[in-house]
Every structure is written in structure tokens, then in C-alpha cells.
Amino acid sequence: EAQVTQNPRYLITVTGKKLTVTCSQNMNHEYMSWYRQDPGLGLRQIYYSMNVEVTDKGDVPEGYKVSRKEKRNFPLILESPSPNQTSLYFCASSQGQGLSYEQYFGPGTRLTVT
Amino acid sequence: GQSLEQPSEVTAVEGAIVQINCTYQTSGFYGLSWYQQHDGGAPTFLSYNALDGLEETGRFSSFLSRSDSYGYLLLQELQMKDSASYFCAVRDNYGQNFVFGPGTRLSVLP
Numbered sequence: 347e348a349q350v351t352q353n354p355r356y357l358i359t360v361t362g363k364k365l366t367v368t369c370s371q372n373m374n375h376e377y378m379s380w381y382r383q384d385p386g387l388g389l390r391q392i393y394y395s396m397n398v399e400v401t402d403k404g405d406v407p408e409g410y411k412v413s414r415k416e417k418r419n420f421p422l423i424l425e426s427p428s429p430n431q432t433s434l435y436f437c438a439s440s441q442g443q444g445l446s447y448e449q450y451f452g453p454g455t456r457l458t459v460t
Numbered sequence: 461g462q463s464l465e466q467p468s469e470v471t472a473v474e475g476a477i478v479q480i481n482c483t484y485q486t487s488g489f490y491g492l493s494w495y496q497q498h499d500g501g502a503p504t505f506l507s508y509n510a511l512d513g514l515e516e517t518g519r520f521s522s523f524l525s526r527s528d529s530y531g532y533l534l535l536q537e538l539q540m541k542d543s544a545s546y547f548c549a550v551r552d553n554y555g556q557n558f559v560f561g562p563g564t565r566l567s568v569l570p
Contacts, residue, residue: 387562391558394556394558451502452502
């Protein structure tokens with residue numbers, strides 16, 4: 347089954363404790379992306395990757411890091427989480443970077459930073 | 461910069477037709493997409509318009525007017541399962557990153 351998986355689905359952590367949210371896709375997609383979703387603000391792109399070892403900042407990259415060492419994986423790293431990073435996070439992938447390419451979203455990770 | 465505007469909420473009854481509007485401002489334009497998201501779920505792709513006009517996919521249609529920087533999603537024969545949030549999205553930064561609108565919450569009443 348074609349899918350994007352994220353882990354963990356739920357996470358409660360404390361300020362400053364480094365964490366990683368994993369994202370994996372099994373569709374051999376080139377383009378992968380991370381979004382955060384907050385009420386009234388829609389989905390905001392954090393980072394994206396057009397291929398292995400190629401990553402770039404989206405609209406809200408501060409406080410986040412990513413890496414793309416393999417085509418299928420695109421982990422999101424919070425080196426020192428803060429309460430304003432409490433949010434719902436989605437990973438997505440698509441065959442290409444064009445808007446015409448459907449983005450497939452993972453199930454989401456709900457993060458709470460206290 | 462870029463910005464997209466959508467109404468925050470729309471309410472309609474089963475069987476009706478509803479239109480969800482989206483206006484955008486971008487530094488470059490590469491088309492307009494629509495996504496649906498049910499409560500607790502992930503966004504799913506509905507449609508894409510690169511050129512002016514109407515694109516129809518079953519009960520859903522999407523329209524684009526590039527000269528007006530405006531598009532809409534048209535949902536016909538509304539069903540209860542259409543209750544969800546709907547987001548328009550564009551590409552920016554020379555087409556590399558995606559920008560989503562704030563979303564429109566559609567409530568379908570019996």
C-alpha cells in the first residue's frame with residue numbers, strides 16, 4: 347500500500363529536550379516536505395527536499411532541522427523545542443515538485459512542548 | 461511574499477451546491493490546488509488548475525481566473541461526508557515551496 351508514515355503520532359516533551367519525528371514514504375517520490383498546522387493559520391511549510399541531499403527552507407524554518415540521506419526518509423529534528431512549537435505536524439511527499447503533482451500526507455504528529 | 465484568503469466557515473444543507481472562494485497574491489504563479497481535510501485526518505488532494513477555466517471531477521469542480529488572482533471550489537449535491545476543511549494552495553519562490561490558505565470549514569446540515 348502506497349503511504350507516508352510518521353512516528354511518533356503523539357509526543358509530549360519538555361522545553362529543550364531534543365527530539366526527532368521520522369517520516370518515510372514507499373512511493374519512490376522525489377519531493378518531500380514538512381508542514382505545521384495551527385488553528386486559523388492553515389498549513390505552513392517548514393522545510394522541503396527536492397531529492398537526496400537537497401533541502402531548503404519553507405516559510406517557517408526557525409527552530410527546525412531536516413536531513414535527506416535516503417530518498418524514502420525525511421526526518422524533522424527539533425534541537426531545542428520550545429512551547430511555541432506545540433503544533434500538529436504533517437510530512438508529505440509527491441512524485442515531483444510541481445503543484446500538479448498530488449501531495450500525499452502522512453497521518454500527522456501532534457507535538458506538545460511544556 | 462505571498463498570501464491567500466478564504467472564508468473561514470461556510471454552511472449548507474445536504475443536496476445543495478456550495479462555492480468556496482480563494483484569492484491569492486504571489487510573486488510568481490504556477491497554478492492553484494485544492495485539498496480536503498476531515499477532522500483528525502490528513503489533507504487529501506482534490507484538484508489542480510494551471511489555466512483559466514473550470515475543471516470538473518465528479519461532484520467537485522475547480523475554477524481559476526489568473527487575471528483576477530481568484531479561484532473557487534464548487535461542491536455539488538452536497539453530502540454529510542463533505543463536512544470538512546478545504547484549503548487552496550499555490551506554489552511560490554520560483555515554484556519551489558508550497559503555500560496553503562487558512563482553510564474554509566464546511567458544515568453540511570441534514
